[in-house]
Amino acid sequence: MDIGGANIKAADATGRTVTRPFAIWKTPEQLGNQVAQICREFPEVTQLAVTMTAELADCYATKAEGVTSILDQVESVPQKGKNQRKNQRGQDSLMTLNTRRFQNQRVLTS
Numbered sequence: 001m002d003i004g005g006a007n008i009k010a011a012d013a014t015g016r017t018v019t020r021p022f023a024i025w026k027t028p029e030q031l032g033n034q035v036a037q038i039c040r041e042f043p044e045v046t047q048l049a050v051t052m053t054a055e056l057a058d059c060y061a062t063k064a065e066g067v068t069s070i071l072d073q074v075e076s077v078p079q080k081g082k083n084q085r086k087n088q089r090g091q092d093s094l095m096t097l098n099t100r101r102f103q104n105q106r107v108l109t110s
Contacts, residue, residue: 001038001049002050002051002052002053003024003031003035003053003054003070004054005024005025005054006021007021008022008034008035010038010041012044012045018038018041018042020034020037024057024059025057025058026059028057028059028060028069031054031070031073031074032076032077035073035074048074050074052067052070054066054070055069055070
């Protein structure tokens, strides 16, 4: 899944693709809902890789803030199915991010 400033794109191993307009700078708090809607279109997918450029949007004061906010939103997406995982709040989620993302500032700010 590619989370950009104006669109979210997703693809699976079969070549199926989806592109949805989403102006993250207008409603960044709605990113999780948008990701959830797209994920419902790929019910058989159990893992998610995320790339992004949306962390550079004007709604974030810094790139690090943008990366952290986007990853938090993705982590909050509920996942139904066999491969459920728990996020740090004990809720079922699509993915659980390793806390090392906060320890490695070079990744967040590079």
